[in-house]
Amino acid sequence: MSDDHVYLTLAEGHEDDTRWAYGTGFEDPLHGVDTTVPDGLDAAELAASCVALADDALVSAQRLAEWTTRAPELEEEVALANIGLDLLGQARLLYARAGQVDGTGRDEDAYAYFRDADDFRNVRLAELPNGDFAFSVVRLLALSSWRLAHFERLAAHPDPVLSAIAAKGVKELTYHRQYAAEWAVRLGDGTAESHRRMRTALERVAPYLGELFTAYDVRDEVVAVLRQVTEAGGLPMPVYRPLPGCGRAGEHTEHLTPLLAELQSVARAHPEATW
Amino acid sequence: MPGRTKVLPVRKKPVTLEPNEWSVGKLVSMTTTHSAATGADGVGPAAEERLQEQFDATVARDQRVEPRDWMPDGYRKTLIRQIAQHAHSEIIGMQPEGEWITRAPSLRRKAILFAKVQDEAGHGLYLYSAAETLGADRADLTERLIEGRQKYSSIFNYPTLSFADVGVIGWFVDGAAICNQVPLCRSSYGPYARAMVRVCKEESFHQRQGYELLLTMMRGTDAQRAMVQDAVDRWWWPSLMMFGPPDDNSPNSAQSMAWKIKRHSNDELRRRFVDMTVPQAEKLGVVLPDPELRWNEERGHHDFGTPDWDELMRVIKGDGPCNAERISRRRTAHEEGAWVREAATAHAAKQSERARKETAA
Numbered sequence: 001m002s003d004d005h006v007y008l009t010l011a012e013g014h015e016d017d018t019r020w021a022y023g024t025g026f027e028d029p030l031h032g033v034d035t036t037v038p039d040g041l042d043a044a045e046l047a048a049s050c051v052a053l054a055d056d057a058l059v060s061a062q063r064l065a066e067w068t069t070r071a072p073e074l075e076e077e078v079a080l081a082n083i084g085l086d087l088l089g090q091a092r093l094l095y096a097r098a099g100q101v102d103g104t105g106r107d108e109d110a111y112a113y114f115r116d117a118d119d120f121r122n123v124r125l126a127e128l129p130n131g132d133f134a135f136s137v138v139r140l141l142a143l144s145s146w147r148l149a150h151f152e153r154l155a156a157h158p159d160p161v162l163s164a165i166a167a168k169g170v171k172e173l174t175y176h177r178q179y180a181a182e183w184a185v186r187l188g189d190g191t192a193e194s195h196r197r198m199r200t201a202l203e204r205v206a207p208y209l210g211e212l213f214t215a216y217d218v219r220d221e222v223v224a225v226l227r228q229v230t231e232a233g234g235l236p237m238p239v240y241r242p243l244p245g246c247g248r249a250g251e252h253t254e255h256l257t258p259l260l261a262e263l264q265s266v267a268r269a270h271p272e273a274t275w
Numbered sequence: 276m277p278g279r280t281k282v283l284p285v286r287k288k289p290v291t292l293e294p295n296e297w298s299v300g301k302l303v304s305m306t307t308t309h310s311a312a313t314g315a316d317g318v319g320p321a322a323e324e325r326l327q328e329q330f331d332a333t334v335a336r337d338q339r340v341e342p343r344d345w346m347p348d349g350y351r352k353t354l355i356r357q358i359a360q361h362a363h364s365e366i367i368g369m370q371p372e373g374e375w376i377t378r379a380p381s382l383r384r385k386a387i388l389f390a391k392v393q394d395e396a397g398h399g400l401y402l403y404s405a406a407e408t409l410g411a412d413r414a415d416l417t418e419r420l421i422e423g424r425q426k427y428s429s430i431f432n433y434p435t436l437s438f439a440d441v442g443v444i445g446w447f448v449d450g451a452a453i454c455n456q457v458p459l460c461r462s463s464y465g466p467y468a469r470a471m472v473r474v475c476k477e478e479s480f481h482q483r484q485g486y487e488l489l490l491t492m493m494r495g496t497d498a499q500r501a502m503v504q505d506a507v508d509r510w511w512w513p514s515l516m517m518f519g520p521p522d523d524n525s526p527n528s529a530q531s532m533a534w535k536i537k538r539h540s541n542d543e544l545r546r547r548f549v550d551m552t553v554p555q556a557e558k559l560g561v562v563l564p565d566p567e568l569r570w571n572e573e574r575g576h577h578d579f580g581t582p583d584w585d586e587l588m589r590v591i592k593g594d595g596p597c598n599a600e601r602i603s604r605r606r607t608a609h610e611e612g613a614w615v616r617e618a619a620t621a622h623a624a625k626q627s628e629r630a631r632k633e634t635a636a
Contacts, residue, residue: 023542032393058382061385069392076615082393085389088382190625270496
């Protein structure tokens with residue numbers, strides 16, 4: 001047999017770990033980046049922004065991961081995982097930045113695995129259970145439209161690290177929004193059943209839209225996107241009313257605690273372990 | 276579902292080719308493909324014999340058979356079966372590890388596992404496409420899977436009980452898959468062989484990630500080391516069974532070898548896997564659960580125990596620990612996604628109707 005070389009390298013000794021895919025022991029994901037906080041920036045405020053954006057991304061990625069092996073088609077398996085992976089990547093960089101800025105020196109896993117629900121600052125829309133594909137599509141449309149608009153502004157943020165993270169994220173979020181918008185139109189226009197499900201999904205998402213607009217002023221832009229997409233899909237524009245409570249203040253639905261219990265279960269069962 | 280009554284292999288469309296584009300010999304084989312495969316018209320026994328000779332010569336010269344070439348019915352059927360089973364294995368294989376994406380204990384491991392399971396979906400898609408080049412249909416193959424009429428690898432009917440299983444699956448299962456699939460990069464059927472090149476590269480990546488997770492865990496706490504050894508104990512024998520029944524009880528192997536769809540026997544590949552894995556286990560510091568496992572200086576290979584073939588037969592026949600669960604998950608996803616697929620089809624039809632009206636107006 002002539003394929004031997006393929007099998008033989010796995011256990012070979014090397015001085016360093018660079019041969020491993022993704023490397024190993026990368027303690028600092030922002031290695032090599034100038035991490036000084038520019039003068040005049042409020043460090044606590046910057047850290048809080050990073051954590052909130054990271055929490056949105058992590059919680060969304062967790063919900064997207066739940067679609068794995070349950071998507072309506074294999075192409076959707078690949079696409080939803082892609083979006084989840086992008087958001088997970090954004091969360092990791094944002095947590096890393098938060099840990100440098102807030103003075104605690106915490107790493108990404110400290111934020112993800114060792115905080116409780118009332119420490120999370122994600123919007124509540126992100127934590128709601130997946131529901132059917134229509135609900136996941138409408139939620140993704142709302143969240144990605146908001147996040148894209150917000151990241152486009154953050155790309156000009158005075159903190160160079162946050163600005164770079166946002167600029168990278170813009171490309172990813174443009175695809176997320178495109179993907180969600182295409183499905184929203186397809187499902188709105190498709191069959192009576194898919195149209196009905198989309199209307200229900202829009203009604204269920206509507207109460208949580210207001211929360212997206214509290215801290216950052218990108219409301220008009222997001223509303224314009226939603227209007228364009230719903231029109232193209234022959235769907236009514238969701239009417240949002242204020243809902244008591246605010247995820248950004250740590251006030252969550254009953255769905256976040258079980259989501260985190262699952263996410264954190266192994267890490268918390270083995271707090272001394274290295275992975 | 277019309278697919279259920281379809282007799283495979285039937286080409287979906289007759290192949291038409293411009294003359295002069297191909298050598299004469301090639302052209303003959305191409306233009307007669309459809310009628311020869313279906314026996315519908317025009318090709319006498321003499322012509323059929325010539326096509327068979329050309330096919331045999333292509334395989335003998337280690338050249339690739341391509342979708343539009345004439346091929347014997349049995350070759351086509353065998354390939355569809357094998358590629359479909361392989362595709363099903365990728366898709367069902369997402370489940371045991373996919374269970375751990377939401378629970379991965381670090382964000383780095385979460386990203387690695389999420390990406391790996393996504394790769395498997397990609398492999399499945401790629402392989403279903405390869406099967407479609409033979410006239411099969413993805414929706415029909417999916418029906419066959421969820422109705423239990425087509426198989427997938429027996430290994431995915433075992434449960435994943437701890438996060439160490441993610442590492443051991445990468446090391447053993449992806450390792451065994453590599454042993455099986457690297458020779459398939461030289462398979463006689465072009466689209467399958469080319470799919471295997473890409474799949475093997477990614478599997479190799481997955482195996483490294485799995486092994487690296489285990490190395491890290493073995494450097495961790497006692498509880499982590501125990502988890503790794505436990506996972507090794509549970510996955511070793513099922514992994515050896517991945518190569519299929521022993522050669523003296525493998526009914527389809529000889530013909531597949533002759534067609535060069537398959538390049539090495541089950542036992543040969545199994546032996547290769549053991550030889551490759553033993554030094555890796557030593558380096559890792561785990562014990563492979565086989566008291567008969569030892570180096571045989573004379574043969575230049577390891578001696579090892581006999582897997583429980585009755586267990587393999589039970590799992591293949593549907594009585595493994597997770598068979599029902601795996602199929603049920605796949606069926607549920609398929610059924611619950613039906614309205615989405617229908618909506619997409621309806622939207623596409625409406626769109627083209629609107630476009631047609633616009634053009635007409």
